[in-house]
Amino acid sequence: MPELIWQEPGNPGRKVTRADYPSDTTRALLAQTIWGSRATRYRIIDIEAKLARLRVPSFFVLSEGDEELCVFVLDRCQKRVARQLCDGFHFVMASTVPHRQNEGLAGVLVDLVREYCVSAITPPGFGFAYVEETTEFSLRLSDQIGHDSEAHLPLTLFTRFFPRADPHATALRPDEGDTLRAALGTFYVDHQLTDFATSLKQDECFVIRDAGGKIVAAVQAEVLRWSVMSMPGIQGKFLLKVLPHLPGLNRLLVLQDLRIVRFSNLFISVGYENRCLALLEDCLYRHQARIGLFLLDERSRVLTQLRHIGRLGILSRATSGSAKLRLSTVGMDADMVAQLREGPVLMSAADVF
Numbered sequence: 001m002p003e004l005i006w007q008e009p010g011n012p013g014r015k016v017t018r019a020d021y022p023s024d025t026t027r028a029l030l031a032q033t034i035w036g037s038r039a040t041r042y043r044i045i046d047i048e049a050k051l052a053r054l055r056v057p058s059f060f061v062l063s064e065g066d067e068e069l070c071v072f073v074l075d076r077c078q079k080r081v082a083r084q085l086c087d088g089f090h091f092v093m094a095s096t097v098p099h100r101q102n103e104g105l106a107g108v109l110v111d112l113v114r115e116y117c118v119s120a121i122t123p124p125g126f127g128f129a130y131v132e133e134t135t136e137f138s139l140r141l142s143d144q145i146g147h148d149s150e151a152h153l154p155l156t157l158f159t160r161f162f163p164r165a166d167p168h169a170t171a172l173r174p175d176e177g178d179t180l181r182a183a184l185g186t187f188y189v190d191h192q193l194t195d196f197a198t199s200l201k202q203d204e205c206f207v208i209r210d211a212g213g214k215i216v217a218a219v220q221a222e223v224l225r226w227s228v229m230s231m232p233g234i235q236g237k238f239l240l241k242v243l244p245h246l247p248g249l250n251r252l253l254v255l256q257d258l259r260i261v262r263f264s265n266l267f268i269s270v271g272y273e274n275r276c277l278a279l280l281e282d283c284l285y286r287h288q289a290r291i292g293l294f295l296l297d298e299r300s301r302v303l304t305q306l307r308h309i310g311r312l313g314i315l316s317r318a319t320s321g322s323a324k325l326r327l328s329t330v331g332m333d334a335d336m337v338a339q340l341r342e343g344p345v346l347m348s349a350a351d352v353f
Contacts, residue, residue, distance in 0.1 A: 005060070006112050013065045016112050022051065022059045025068045033095040034229060037132055040321075045225035045257060053222075053352050054092070055198065060116075062109045070096045070105040072113050075352060079193040082336045084124070089117045091129035091145075092352050107144060114145050123331025126340075128193075130295075130353060131324045147326040149341040151297045155321035156306065158263065158292035159313030161252050163284035168275070172205035172218070180205065180218055180267065187267050191300065191346040192339055199350035200265055206283055208275045216272040220265040220349045221283040224293070228255040252290060259289040264349035266294070266302060273309045295323060295353070297344035 002017035022030070031047045044050055051057065056076035061068050075090040091113075096105050117127050130153070131142050172180060181196045188194055200220065207218040261283055268276045280292055296303040306312070325345060329337055347353075 002061070005116060014063070016060060016062050016109060018116065019059045019061070020057065022071075022073075023061070023068070026059055026061065026071050027051075029068065029071055029095050029097060030073070030093065033093075035093075039230065041229040042226040042258075043229065045227055050352060053350070055350060057092075058089075060109060060113050062105055068097070069100050070094070070109050072106075072109055074113065074117070077195065077348075077350065078198070079126075079195045079348065081124070081126070081192050081332070082339050084336070086332075087122045087125040089121070089127045090351055091127060107140075110144055118330055121330045124333070124336060125330040126327055126332070127330070128325060128327040130347070130351070131326055133322050133324055142324075142326045145326075146328055148329045148337055149327050149343075151299075151325040151327075151343055151345045153295045153323045153325055153347060154298055154303070155323070156294040156296065156303065157313065158280050158284075158294065159290060160281050160284055161290055161314075163281045163290065165285045166208070166278040166282040168208050169206055169279050169282035170209075172202050172207050174202065176207075176215065177202045180207070180215060180265075183215065183218070183267055184265055188302070188346055191297070191344050193345045193348065195348050195350060196265070199348045201349065204349075205265070206279060206286070208272070208279050210272075215267070216269040217276045217279045218265070218267040219263050219276075219279055219283060221287065221292075222262045222264070222349065223287050223289065224260040224262050224353075226258045226260065228258055258291070259287060261287050261289045261292040262353065263292050263294050264347070266306075268302075268305065273305070277309065277311060295347045297325075297346070300344040300346075 002019040004015060005018050006016040008014040027047065032043070034041050034043055036042050054075045058074045058076065060072040060074065062070040072094045073092040075092050077088050077090055078085050079088055080086070094106055114127070127145070129142055177200060181200055184196045184200070185194070204220045204222055205218060206221060207215045210216045263280065263283070284290060284292055294303070294306065325347065327340060329340070
């Protein structure tokens with residue numbers, strides 16, 4: 001049974017509820033929502049699989065009578081800040097029914113959701129959201145919530161039009177999970193918001209080992225499936241309007257069902273940088289994709305290392321874009337807030353994107 005969060009005085013039919021599971025109406029709304037910015041717009045294919053990745057979800061719904069008008073999806077999590085495990089909420093996505101957009105409904109709902117989260121968090125805690133830099137709607141909501149710190153996450157692509165398998169790349173073995181978590185903890189020791197104990201999904205991890213069997217490169221690979229509706233510039237028009245009609249080439253990128261491998265929990269041993277590229281290419285091959293995506297803090301030495309390795313593919317040079325991680329704190333001391341502001345911070349593999 002949904003939990004009643006708020007009723008409008010004098011109009012009890014207008015209310016906000018919270019539930020652990022989405023209604024069929026909520027599922028349908030999220031499935032038909034067009035995401036992105038004015039320039040790049042897409043639908044998420046298989047929204048059910050996306051929602052299934054949430055850790056401890058909450059679905060906040062603003063409704064009038066029996067009609068759901070606006071939905072916010074949040075995910076409760078725990079991450080480390082200044083080595084301390086902290087309670088938090090991830091503001092995952094928001095959607096309003098098309099015929100009631102531009103009425104300020106999301107603004108009404110976000111204030112009530114923020115109030116709920118602040119009261120529910122055990123300090124020290126935080127709330128955060130990933131906001132595409134060109135998405136005006138998300139930026140306005142984020143400004144309304146407010147934030148104490150902000151990180152810049154450049155869009156980093158790894159592309160191979162004809163990816164090849166690597167005979168040395170294998171799946172992570174069931175008994176290697178703790179070993180990899182420990183290695184990641186050391187590799188990202190200078191990052192805030194780490195959560196390897198919960199974010200590492202062993203069935204999504206692939207590795208390369210040295211001659212002695214030690215893991216020297218590892219990555220977690222999640223397949224995102226988007227149906228792209230629009231893209232900016234001449235390049236976007238070519239990909240959407242021209243490429244589908246070119247025999248042979250039209251199989252390289254199928255934008256109606258674009259498969260993107262989201263890379264996270266990347267680990268690279270010194271001296272094995274080239275093997276890392278082979279591992280990434282192998283993941284593209286395994287998942288029948290040609291595009292991989294990293295979202296790393298601009299201040300992260302891991303991003304610097306990737307850029308130094310180079311050879312990330314032709315689309316990595318031709319495509320630009322970024323997101324912001326905006327974070328608000330609850331009951332954190334000045335030192336913890338300062339460490340979040342100074343960064344770098346880590347975008348978790350468990351954060352639905």
